[in-house]
Amino acid sequence: MRAPTASAQVDRFVHDRLPPREQWPQLHYELPELQLPPSFNLVAELLDRAPERGWGARPMLRSPRLTLTYAQAREQVDRICRVLVDDFGLMPGNRVLLRGGNSIAMALAWLAVVKTGGVAVATMPLLRARELGDIIDKAQPTLALCDDRLGEELELARRDRPVLREVVRFNAPGVAGSLESRAAQRSGEFTACPTSADDISMLAFTSGTTGKPKAAVHTHRDVLAACEAWPRHVLRATPDDIVVGSPPLAFTFGLGGLLVFPMWAGASVYFPDAPYTPESLVRTINEVGATICYTAPTFYRQAAPFARELGVGRLRISVSAGEGLPDATRQLWKEASGIEMLDGIGATEMFHIFISSAGDQVRRGAVGKVVPGYTARVVDDEGKEVPRGTVGKLAVVGPTGCKYLEEPRQADYVRDGWNYPGDAFVQDADGYFFYQARADDMIITAGYNVGGPEVEDALLKHPAVAECGVIGKPDDDRGMIVKAFCVLKAGHAGDAAMVKALQDHVKATIAPFKYPREIEFVAALPRTETGKLQRFKLRQQA
Structure with missing residues (x-):
């Protein structure tokens, strides 16, 4: 493990609440691109250096009414940095709660917090006061930046939490x-906080598929190392790419896909005025010439009829x-769009x-192979x-790993230096992993x-089924x-x-012993804001 370099974060709240070193994951940096310097600021690396890479005049952030180049985005971020430091006395290591949907303003605010050396704590737009209160209790932010349309629940959450002293509205x-209005009065120059690579850039709260969310800690090194892994070796975005997608910036799937990874590649991101529907996503792909799309499987399934009807324009990658x-x-989307899902x-x-895995490396039914690094x-x-061929638990090590904030469940996730994400997999003889x-x-x-x-996949092949969730019920x-x-689907009773029709269909599709002995018809399935099925709620319901 590398020796830590001098930290710039004078507020040691997060550092002091990291897991004991013996509970840390192994962190591997063998590949040349993972040999990162001991000190750098993530935003300085991704944004301030864009002009020297030839991207200063290229578009970075797009919306229906505004496009900002990399140079213009840097100026706006620097103005916000000045507000954070001059108006609110933000110190490196202070936590800043961010509350907003996907927008240019939300992206600029996140970048500014990290550039000042603060710790970004982004929250999902649909969270209510109780959930926001849990996050405030855990992260202890003194300042919040909140979309003007989402202030009510945050105000309720902070009523009996004096630690959150200020809430500043954006949009x-x-x-x-x-x-x-504050940023407009500031100069557009700010020198990035000279953070150590191991200083904290963000707290990412888990989406709650298994109950109460936990706070995952990520450093400046973690996020930049992630850019040098999957985006470099599998996604392979270019500066000409235009990225769209539905995952929230408060979710690491969205933060990577819709902000950090495009910046690493010099690409641009388009943010709509309102959350996507399956139809509006396909229409936007066509209207803005999007080439890369990120969303969850359920959304792709719902969008497939519109892709078949309207086409997908210049789209080349569906993540x-x-x-x-x-x-x-996967096959439904491929038939509708002509694109093999990544x-x-x-x-x-x-x-x-x-x-x-991507392109010709895709193997049907498999998630793919391990990403280099x-x-x-x-x-x-x-x-x-x-x-090989045996079901077991997935264990992973690499340049990133689990470091929870003050969380007893750290010992469940990291064992002997390996990360256990909690998934059951099979690996075949060629190294492909099957979820x-x-x-x-x-x-x-x-x-x-x-x-x-596997049972869900079989049920989804029946023409009457729109969505499904499968659990084990005690017997x-x-x-x-x-x-x-x-x-x-509409029209089916x-x-x-x-x-009986669905049970017979499953028996004919996969091994008969796997068929659902009970089927309950519901109007909707419980999902997190990021689209993940909450099977623990189905188990409670059963």
Whole structure:
């Protein structure tokens, strides 16, 4: 492990609450591109150096009414930095809560916090006061930057939390005291805080698929190292790319895909005025000439009819992550768009994708191979690698890894230096990884192992099924039974005849013992704001 260099963060709150060193993951930097300097500021590296890479005059951030070049974005970020430091006395290491949807203003605010040496704590737009209160309690931010349309819940959350002293609104250019009006009065020059590579850039709160969210800590080195892994070796974006997508900037899938990775490549990002619907995403792809799209499998499935009807213009890469990609969804999107999905598995704790394949490297049913810079294996409960073709738990090491903020669950995620994202996989003889389920979602029924996602994939191949979620339900005779929750397409009745039709369909598609012995029809499935299915809620419901 590298010796730490001198920190610029005088506020040691996060540093003092990192896990004990013996609980840290191994961090590997063997590849030449991962030999990063001991001191740098992430935003200075990605934004301030854009002109010397020839990108100063190229578009960086786009919206329906505004386009900012890299040089213009830097000027706006520097003005916001001056506001943070001069108006609010922000010190390196202070946490700043960010609340907003995907917009140019939200992106500029995040970059400014990190450039000043602050710790960005971005939050999902749909979070309510109780959830925001939990984040404030954990991160102890003194300042919040909040979209003008999203202030009500934050104000409720801070009523009995005096630590959050100031809330500044953005996306409110004509309002006195707003971030835009303050920034307009400042000069456009700010020297980036001379952070150590191991200083903290952000706290990323997990999306809550398994319950109460945890705060994952990422340094300046972590984020830049992530840029040198999957984006360099698999995505391979270019300065001519225009990126669109639905994942929130408060989610590391969105932060990487829709801000940090495009900046690393000199590309540009388009942010719409309103959250995407499946139809508006496809229309936007065509209208703005988007070439790269990020969203979750469910969104691609819902967007496929519009892609078939309207085409996808110049789109060349469709990135799927955030939850398991059913092969039925991959093939549906490929048939509708002509594009082979670029699947990937990552984790908030790891910052982004660490297993993935693109183009002619895609193997049907597989997520892909391990991304250069990372090492992954499938292991048993003792951490020993299992034979190829055997179901086990995924373990990963690389240039990023899990460091929770003051969290007893650190010891569950990192064991003997390896990260355990909590997924069950099979690896084949050629090194391809096949997702089975979340490790705690494996269904053991009458001695057989059944992966919920495999049953979901089979159900999704039936023309009546729009969405589905599969869980194990406790059963006295079999230990567990396979239970499915299905959302049907319009015009189909959720009756006993449909139950039998779906059961027979699954028996004919995969091994018959995997069929759902119970099927419940529901109007909607519980999902996080990032689109992930919350199976723990289905288990509670069952």
